[in-house]
Amino acid sequence: MVQRMLGGVRAAGLRLTPQRLAIVRALADDTSHPTAQELLDRLRPALPTMSFATVYNTLFALSAAGLCSSLSLSPGSSRFDPNMEPHHHAVCDRCGAVSDIPLAAAERGGPSREAARLRRSVGAGAPGFEVRAVERVFRGLCARCAARDRRART
Amino acid sequence: MVQRMLGGVRAAGLRLTPQRLAIVRALADDTSHPTAQELLDRLRPALPTMSFATVYNTLFALSAAGLCSSLSLSPGSSRFDPNMEPHHHAVCDRCGAVSDIPLAAAERGGPSREAARLRRSVGAGAPGFEVRAVERVFRGLCARCAARDRRART
DNA sequence: ATGAGTGCAAATGCTTTGCATCCTG
DNA sequence: CAGGATGCAAAGCATTTGCACTCAT
Secondary structure (H helix, E strand, C coil): HHHHHHHHHHCCCCCCCHHHHHHHHHHHHHCCCCCCHHHHHHHHCCCCCCCCCHHHHHHHHHHCCCCCCECCCCCCCCCCCCCCCCCEEEEEEHHHHHHECCCHHHCCCHHHHHHHHHHHHHHHHHHCCCEEEEEEEEEEECCCHHHHHHHHCC | HHHHHHHHHCCCCCCHHHHHHHHHHHHHCCCCCCHHHHHHHHHHCCCCCCCCCHHHHHHHHHHHCCCEEECCCCCCEEEEECCCCEEEEEEEECCEEEEEECCCCCCCCCCCCHHHHHHHHHHHHHHEEEEEEEEEEEECCHHHHHHHHHHHHC
């Protein structure tokens, strides 16, 4: 994952600075969808002068280059996802945690019937809307918060 | 829609103040998913002393009572949706506008095969996650932004 | 009358910006 | 060695909070 992203940085004509290298390395193999704050906290020990501006600049540059995506699925801060394969997300209503959900086997095949049906729905609700991506969002409680909830209700 | 919401306000044991009445009326038949700011701007002429605190308090109370929902689908401000029937959303990546997308006919029937498949996917990606709602999010450009884009690229 | 609700202003948290300086390509 | 990238601090929004006052029930 790191290699693919670093290759992408060059391919996009972005300069490879120590800060960007650190951010790419921190993000690449992280499935926790960190916020800018979390990334900064994690990198500060190694690069004490790194600033929010740089973290945001870099994450924005990476997502503009199609190397990661920024998620706005819950109130509060944006989260960043290095996984560019199509997939869904589960979002905890309590703590905001986001998990990747793999596509079901049936969703990985060709578009088919399903796609046509979806296109019709969008046309009905938002004529002229140009769909670029579709994802499913599961909302509820993550394992940790669900457990805490059960304990509290006892 | 207004009547249902006002009934819900009573049923939830919430006091019906002029501010709440105005907010409910403004939200009830609005399909544009207004932000707190937009609602306040719209209501200020009639109730000049209305404050953000009241708008947020009320919207929060309404969604806690299950009378509207708050959407966090794009960066920036939350949007509020009076439509409590299951439906999907189309979100414009450029301007943040949100449109309701009706469920396709096939989605309205009983859960069936589909639901089981989804449950399996969630279990695979986020063990222990307690799903309370599932929605589809279509991302892309709304008609207006798509048109602007086409013009710009000419 | 009483406590939920309101309004104001200040505080908080996330993100962006301006600009001087630095360093990659 | 030129222009992209960084770092700092200040500014900008969205949202929340504290508290005295008001009013719906």
